Amino acid sequence: MPIKVGIPRTLLYYYYFPMWKVFFEALGAEVVLSPPSTKRLLAEGLKNAVDEVCLPIKLTFGHVLDLAAKADLIFLPRIVSIEKKEYICPKFLGLPDMIRNLKGLPPLIDVNVNMYRNKSGAYIAAQEAGRFITSNHFKIWNAYRQARKVQKKYFRLLQLGLMPSEAMAVMEDRVRNEHLPEPQDINVVLIGHPYNIYDSYISMNIIKRLRSMGATVLTAEHVPEKIYKKCAACLPKKLFWTLGQHMIGAALYYLNRHDVSGMVHVAAFGCGPDSMTGDLIERYARAAGMPFLNLTIDEHTGEAGIVTRLEAFLDMVMWKKAIII
Numbered sequence: 001m002p003i004k005v006g007i008p009r010t011l012l013y014y015y016y017f018p019m020w021k022v023f024f025e026a027l028g029a030e031v032v033l034s035p036p037s038t039k040r041l042l043a044e045g046l047k048n049a050v051d052e053v054c055l056p057i058k059l060t061f062g063h064v065l066d067l068a069a070k071a072d073l074i075f076l077p078r079i080v081s082i083e084k085k086e087y088i089c090p091k092f093l094g095l096p097d098m099i100r101n102l103k104g105l106p107p108l109i110d111v112n113v114n115m116y117r118n119k120s121g122a123y124i125a126a127q128e129a130g131r132f133i134t135s136n137h138f139k140i141w142n143a144y145r146q147a148r149k150v151q152k153k154y155f156r157l158l159q160l161g162l163m164p165s166e167a168m169a170v171m172e173d174r175v176r177n178e179h180l181p182e183p184q185d186i187n188v189v190l191i192g193h194p195y196n197i198y199d200s201y202i203s204m205n206i207i208k209r210l211r212s213m214g215a216t217v218l219t220a221e222h223v224p225e226k227i228y229k230k231c232a233a234c235l236p237k238k239l240f241w242t243l244g245q246h247m248i249g250a251a252l253y254y255l256n257r258h259d260v261s262g263m264v265h266v267a268a269f270g271c272g273p274d275s276m277t278g279d280l281i282e283r284y285a286r287a288a289g290m291p292f293l294n295l296t297i298d299e300h301t302g303e304a305g306i307v308t309r310l311e312a313f314l315d316m317v318m319w320k321k322a323i324i325i
């Protein structure tokens with residue numbers, strides 16, 4: 001029987017799941033993924049997490065608890081840095097320690113991912129994680145190489161304009177071709193942490209809603225690394241967190257594009273970095289005359305309120321586009 005490695009469908013799942021999956025499977029393990037977020041998973045998270053943490057971290061508690069009975073090990077790395085000379089939000093760093101206190105969990109693969117000094121931090125983390133499954137170094141190296149290849153392909157698909165679920169479907173051959181959604185009348189940029197905007201439960205299906213209201217949705221993940229980094233470098237001071245830099249760099253890039261009609265920023269309640277990047281992005285958007293909507297989501301956010309605000313925002317975007325034409 002292969003060892004079952006559980007991976008929660010939250011946080012950096014939206015960036016790295018294809019790579020982690022290939023890595024563990026190449027080592028002979030079976031990957032078990034928690035289901036898409038639901039009210040029940042969030043309720044479990046709220047019951048077990050400390051009050052002070054942000055919404056996506058609370059949700060992660062629910063996902064990990066769901067995996068407890070299904071997996072032999074749970075992959076929950078201690079992520080310190082995913083880019084050279086940059087850090088990621090400290091909640092990622094403390095996550096394995098917060099989760100460890102839950103009762104009835106299998107052992108955690110809580111290896112350090114730290115690329116602050118150089119990118120070889122990723123391979124060091126892979127080596128440590130691989131040793132939970134096998135002691136064969138060559139096998140681990142081979143699995144890592146396969147995983148990196150898959151990751152590059154995944155990022156390329158995102159940059160073509162696919163959303164993570166669509167890119168993963170292409171990678172897993174669930175859809176035959178790279179299908180891009182049909183272009184719509186207006187382009188709306190959706191900026192937010194990937195685990196907020198792409199989680200259809202906590203974002204209340206914002207991508208699907210915007211598309212059904214006639215918008216093509218553009219996100220930070222569609223912008224190539226070189227471009228968003230160059231745009232983020234225009235700020236008077238470098239932003240501290242990697243994901244914040246990514247969001248603001250992408251927002252600045254889109255603000256310079258003439259085919260963009262509006263921008264929506266999604267922030268999680270209880271997120272310090274979001275309050276700062278959201279405010280900065282809003283200032284730049286207002287200065288550029290771009291219609292802007294800021295949505296803060298928490299466990300009490302009602303669907304009706306979000307829909308009403310999105311509809312009003314899109315009416316404004318259409319009206320502005322009509323008077324410009």
Ligand code: SF4
Pocket residue numbers: 054055056057089090091092193268270271272273274
């Ligand atoms: S960046 Fe914000 S939403 Fe993300 S883990 Fe940190 S506090 Fe939570």
